[in-house]
Amino acid sequence: MKAKLYTFLPGFMPLGIAILTIACSSAPLPVEPSDIEPEQPQSTTESIDELLRLAQSTNTPASIQFRLQAISELIDRGYQNRANQEIQNIREPDKLEEDLQLQFAWLSAQLALAKGDKETARIWLSGDLTKTANGSRSTGREIILLRAQLNSESGLISEAISDFVSLTEFWPDGVQTTLFEDLWHTLISLTDEDLQTLAKDASSYELRGWIELARVYQGDQSSIRSQLESIDQWRRIWARHSAAARLPAPLRALQETWNNRPRHIALILPLKEPTGNAIQEGFFSAYYEELSFSRDVPKISIFDSSGINSIYEVYNKAIESGVDLVIGPLDKNLVNQIHDLRELPIPTLALNYADNLSITKNLFQFGLAPEDEIIQAIDMAWGAGYRNAAVVTPGTPDYERLEYFFTQSWQSKGGQVVSTASFYGEGGYADVIKQLMAINSSEARAEKLLELLPRTNMEFTPRRRNDIDFIFLIANPRQGRQIKPTLAFYFAGNIPVYSMPSIYNGELNQQENRDLDGIVFTDAPWILNPTEELREDINSNLRQTQGSLQRLRAMGIDIFRLNARLNQLANKQINSLRGTTGVLNISDNLRIRRTLQPVYFENGLVMPYQIKAPSEEE
Numbered sequence: 005m006k007a008k009l010y011t012f013l014p015g016f017m018p019l020g021i022a023i024l025t026i027a028c029s030s031a032p033l034p035v036e037p038s039d040i041e042p043e044q045p046q047s048t049t050e051s052i053d054e055l056l057r058l059a060q061s062t063n064t065p066a067s068i069q070f071r072l073q074a075i076s077e078l079i080d081r082g083y084q085n086r087a088n089q090e091i092q093n094i095r096e097p098d099k100l101e102e103d104l105q106l107q108f109a110w111l112s113a114q115l116a117l118a119k120g121d122k123e124t125a126r127i128w129l130s131g132d133l134t135k136t137a138n139g140s141r142s143t144g145r146e147i148i149l150l151r152a153q154l155n156s157e158s159g160l161i162s163e164a165i166s167d168f169v170s171l172t173e174f175w176p177d178g179v180q181t182t183l184f185e186d187l188w189h190t191l192i193s194l195t196d197e198d199l200q201t202l203a204k205d206a207s208s209y210e211l212r213g214w215i216e217l218a219r220v221y222q223g224d225q226s227s228i229r230s231q232l233e234s235i236d237q238w239r240r241i242w243a244r245h246s247a248a249a250r251l252p253a254p255l256r257a258l259q260e261t262w263n264n265r266p267r268h269i270a271l272i273l274p275l276k277e278p279t280g281n282a283i284q285e286g287f288f289s290a291y292y293e294e295l296s297f298s299r300d301v302p303k304i305s306i307f308d309s310s311g312i313n314s315i316y317e318v319y320n321k322a323i324e325s326g327v328d329l330v331i332g333p334l335d336k337n338l339v340n341q342i343h344d345l346r347e348l349p350i351p352t353l354a355l356n357y358a359d360n361l362s363i364t365k366n367l368f369q370f371g372l373a374p375e376d377e378i379i380q381a382i383d384m385a386w387g388a389g390y391r392n393a394a395v396v397t398p399g400t401p402d403y404e405r406l407e408y409f410f411t412q413s414w415q416s417k418g419g420q421v422v423s424t425a426s427f428y429g430e431g432g433y434a435d436v437i438k439q440l441m442a443i444n445s446s447e448a449r450a451e452k453l454l455e456l457l458p459r460t461n462m463e464f465t466p467r468r469r470n471d472i473d474f475i476f477l478i479a480n481p482r483q484g485r486q487i488k489p490t491l492a493f494y495f496a497g498n499i500p501v502y503s504m505p506s507i508y509n510g511e512l513n514q515q516e517n518r519d520l521d522g523i524v525f526t527d528a529p530w531i532l533n534p535t536e537e538l539r540e541d542i543n544s545n546l547r548q549t550q551g552s553l554q555r556l557r558a559m560g561i562d563i564f565r566l567n568a569r570l571n572q573l574a575n576k577q578i579n580s581l582r583g584t585t586g587v588l589n590i591s592d593n594l595r596i597r598r599t600l601q602p603v604y605f606e607n608g609l610v611m612p613y614q615i616k617a618p619s620e621e622e
Contacts, residue, residue: 074090075091084115102136106143109134109147112125113147113150139171140174149181152164155167156190168183168190169187172184172247185252192221192222196219199219209245213242227294228261229262230298254578271332275306276310279334280334284560285542286557293538330352333355333356336359343358346365347364347366352367353369354367355371368596371559375409376600378410381503390419392421392422393414394425394499395476396424396487397426398483403478411424425437430482437496441469472496473499476501479503485517501522501523501524502525503525504526511550521605522604522605524604525602532610536584542557558583559585562584565581566583573589583598
């Protein structure tokens with residue numbers, strides 16, 4: 005009787021789910037974990053008992069084979085405790101034949117995964133027992149694939165890619181696998197710099213081909229048509245590559261996404277307002293950029309929403325014009341009205357977020373929400389090990405709302421806000437900082453001492469409070485250039501300061517921006533890369549703008565480029581999209597959110613900020 009190791013591979017799914025599914029395919033988790041094995045009719049375990057009886061009746065290598073087969077069936081039926089007991093009866097697994105070593109390591113990993121211990125499973129799959137694993141045998145392929153997935157989840161990206169690539173050109177046709185998708189998702193999670201580094205070290209045809217495919221795909225995210233042409237060209241050049249005949253599922257789905265793109269779009273904007281004009285300028289800049297290399301652009305119908313209090317008439321006119329997609333409105337109250345409809349007749353991309361978080365069918369939402377920017381500042385400060393925050397904001401209702409949002413979000417992570425201060429207008433920041441740092445209290449104590457002591461020549465140096473780990477500042481560049489030096493004057497120049505994109509207007513003014521040195525913030529790629537080709541074209545052909553209007557132009561570019569990708573994001577065919585406003589991803593309630601680039605001021609220039617661990621900050 006020849007034992008067989010039962011293993012099964014799932015269909016394509018996201019990486020984290022794929023790992024768990026692979027484990028459960030061959031070794032499902034018990035429904036109710038317990039130290040007591042459930043009672044089963046004899047017929048359900050008699051095959052296992054027979055295998056164990058055969059294992060005990062012989063001292064040949066077949067004995068171990070029988071026992072491993074029994075352990076596999078125990079795992080498959082959910083008897084994790086008994087499987088653990090039986091595998092411990094196999095002594096010195098490193099003395100087994102190569103095939104049996106692989107099976108032992110695989111089953112040990114399955115038992116670790118059944119306990120939720122992915123790290124132990126990864127160690128089993130990476131040890132000496134698996135050094136002979138290769139793509140020529142089923143067990144070897146499954147070991148390497150699962151090891152690669154676990155390495156990827158653990159952040160061991162180079163090891164994961166190496167394992168994935170070692171399998172792609174050897175995986176048998178017709179054998180179901182997530183291999184190509186897992187490798188693809190790992191590759192496109194890398195930055196351009198990481199891909200470049202990986203390319204320098206790549207020695208095999210297979211790996212170089214995968215890297216080049218990822219690079220051409222990432223480089224053309226502004227246009228699906230351009231991506232398709234780049235992929236076709238890659239397949240012609242890399243005709244012998246495994247991916248040429250077996251593209252990952254997201255790339256195969258790209259053609260269908262293009263075929264189902266909107267052909268007629270309604271754009272609803274407040275065109276008599278600067279915000280609406282800026283978005284329209286960005287939108288049509290992206291439109292004409294696409295038109296320059298492809299005639300396959302959608303028809304655009306424009307509807308003005310300036311000054312209206314109800315969206316329904318304009319929205320219905322847009323629908324009646326026969327459009328496939330509505331983009332807009334921008335005003336939050338109008339977006340709330342759209343959201344209240346609960347179901348929309350065609351896909352609609354609102355340019356703000358509704359107050360209600362529930363889902364309205366066919367309603368996507370995208371905006372430049374300051375709350376997203378605050379969350380990123382919070383994550384950076386928390387990741388640096390800071391726990392006590394001070395907050396400085398303008399003293400107007402809108403900014404008080406943002407201060408409240410920061411405070412609630414920071415406290416929900418377990419942090420504390422130990423001091424706050426508000427300023428009004430320009431100038432007069434000394435009193436604000438003295439209040440924030442409790443300098444006023446220090447001076448008051450000194451005055452009391454002067455009243456009590458019979459001398460007038462007492463020397464006094466004010467002391468600031470020492471329980472502040474970092475300062476969260478909301479300010480524009482003019483305000484920030486005065487506030488940051490004032491902090492230094494009042495002995496707080498060494499306290500880290502985190503801010504929002506509003507601290508930077510996008511101007512390369514090194515001399516003036518020296519006063520902002522040290523401030524950490526996040527911003528859109530559009531602002532941080534002024535030499536980007538499309539931005540140079542826009543600046544040379546349109547009126548000059550700064551700060552918030554430039555960011556709204558970038559939003560207009562992104563909403564044009566998003567028009568064909570909404571379902572691609574919603575269906576998780578792609579996890580993110582590199583936009584001009586940030587890296588875009590979508591939540592389960594169809595809200596598109598941005599991840600901005602972290603930067604800081606150094607010597608008056610904006611520099612990339614490497615997020616540091618707490619030990620590195622000290």
